[in-house]
Amino acid sequence: MAAPDITTDHGSAAHSAAPVLQLAGLGWGVGGATIVEDITLDVREGEFLAFIGPNGAGKTSLFNLISGLTTATSGTLALDGTDLTGRPAHVRARRGIGRTFQTSSLWPGMSVADHVRLAAQAAGGGSYRVWRRASPYTDEVRGVLERTGLGHRARALASELSHGEKRKLELAVLLVGEPRLMLLDEPMAGVSAEEVPALTELIRTLHRDEGRTVLMVEHHMDVLLGLADRLAVMHHGRLLALDTPEAVTADPTVQQAYLGEGL
Numbered sequence: 001m002a003a004p005d006i007t008t009d010h011g012s013a014a015h016s017a018a019p020v021l022q023l024a025g026l027g028w029g030v031g032g033a034t035i036v037e038d039i040t041l042d043v044r045e046g047e048f049l050a051f052i053g054p055n056g057a058g059k060t061s062l063f064n065l066i067s068g069l070t071t072a073t074s075g076t077l078a079l080d081g082t083d084l085t086g087r088p089a090h091v092r093a094r095r096g097i098g099r100t101f102q103t104s105s106l107w108p109g110m111s112v113a114d115h116v117r118l119a120a121q122a123a124g125g126g127s128y129r130v131w132r133r134a135s136p137y138t139d140e141v142r143g144v145l146e147r148t149g150l151g152h153r154a155r156a157l158a159s160e161l162s163h164g165e166k167r168k169l170e171l172a173v174l175l176v177g178e179p180r181l182m183l184l185d186e187p188m189a190g191v192s193a194e195e196v197p198a199l200t201e202l203i204r205t206l207h208r209d210e211g212r213t214v215l216m217v218e219h220h221m222d223v224l225l226g227l228a229d230r231l232a233v234m235h236h237g238r239l240l241a242l243d244t245p246e247a248v249t250a251d252p253t254v255q256q257a258y259l260g261e262g263l
């Protein structure tokens, strides 16, 4: 497949017709092993694209490549038509690529509001002043906490939160940066069955009502059905299928890849 037409990163205006994210032949290898291979796909504005695949298929590695935690060893990546291949994670974050991680990235002894306040300071380019307790609840902090259903937990420490609330706080921290693209890596991991519906609903709201573009790695198909516009199936580091959830789940090649694990 031909590489998409992308400009270079010199502050040029984004091409209005360009997809939000373009991956062209993206790959990553380490120690002689190829972990991610030849991923080519476009993500449209406002789309919800979910990544599924057996354990070790390369989903998190692909998110690392997109967010800049690792650098591609082949292919290109563009955001809004601007080539970001090889650019570091902080540049990509500043340009609107935000992500959450499979494991919690919170500070146990810090309050919910302070997490959001720090993230707001970082997003605004300010210095970190967590010890100044004069006005922790700015309108921005309060607004994000309300949007994520954590308004009543503002003063709680992260260590006091349930797993579902921790995932909401991670989303809140992400949202203060108003990311152009949200990468959610297994947001349901560790969350109790009772808390999954509320968290799913929050992610749905961020996507549908706020129009956010979402990429999400998730093992639970029941969460994705009715949420994702398209499913990307990864297998052995490659893109095995990319289609609507209905088409992907009916695809015999995909079913074969999941043999023994269940789709």
Ligand SMILES: Nc1ncnc2c1ncn2[C@@H]1O[C@H](COP(=O)(O)OP(=O)(O)OP(=O)(O)O)[C@@H](O)[C@H]1O
Binding pocket: 030, 031, 035, 053, 054, 055, 056, 057, 058, 059, 060, 061, 062
């Ligand atoms: N830094 C690394 N060095 C060597 N191998 C790695 C490295 N990072 C990932 N891998 C390997 O690459 C493969 C893909 O890992 P990755 O975590 O991306 O898969 P995944 O699809 O996200 O899996 P899971 O669903 O279990 O989270 C695995 O075999 C993993 O061991």
